[in-house]
Amino acid sequence: MTDLVPPPSASGKSLMERVEDALLPLINLVFLLLMFFIVAGQLADDPLPELPATSASTEQQPPHADILVNAQGTWRVDSKTVDAQSLLQQLPEPDTQSPLKIAAASSISMADLETLLRTLEQGGYEDILLLTEPET
Incomplete structure (x- = not known):
């Protein structure tokens, strides 16, 4: 040695x-x-969108999202209720520059969320941003 x-x-x-x-x-x-x-670590340039519960305004408006999911598990795109068969036709094409935004109710079940994410995965969506409101 x-x-x-x-x-x-x-x-x-x-x-x-x-x-x-x-x-x-x-x-x-x-x-x-x-x-x-230093080189490999990247910081996101786009901040997360502001959720209604964190904003100072008193009016309740949903965050800007491509899909809204309520507590019962129904999906809404552009204020229209959609099902699994028509969801992919209502959404924009998958884009690597901007992720698909899902605004989900805080009380949604994991099974409903998993069904939605599997449907989106089959449609070719890889980047998804899940927006939820904190419980108050």
Whole structure:
């Protein structure tokens, strides 16, 4: 097994110089990892839309969303109730630049939400933003 710090007789350097030489690759590695995470980490440019419960206004209006899902699990697109067969025809084409927005009631069942997400997945939608209101 080799020593990380060479013995003093082989290098002719003092102990401090040898320790500094041994730390240089570690410093380079940490610097490269730091640069990688700075470049790889991305922040979203688009903030999340403001939900009605968090806004200062007193009027209740639903958030701008492509699909509204009420507590009973019915789906509404452009103020029209739709079913699984007609949902994909009513929605815009899947777009990689802007995700599909779903405004769901906080009391929706997980089974209803899973049915909707599976239908959207079959339609080719990959990016979906789920908007809910916090319970007050």
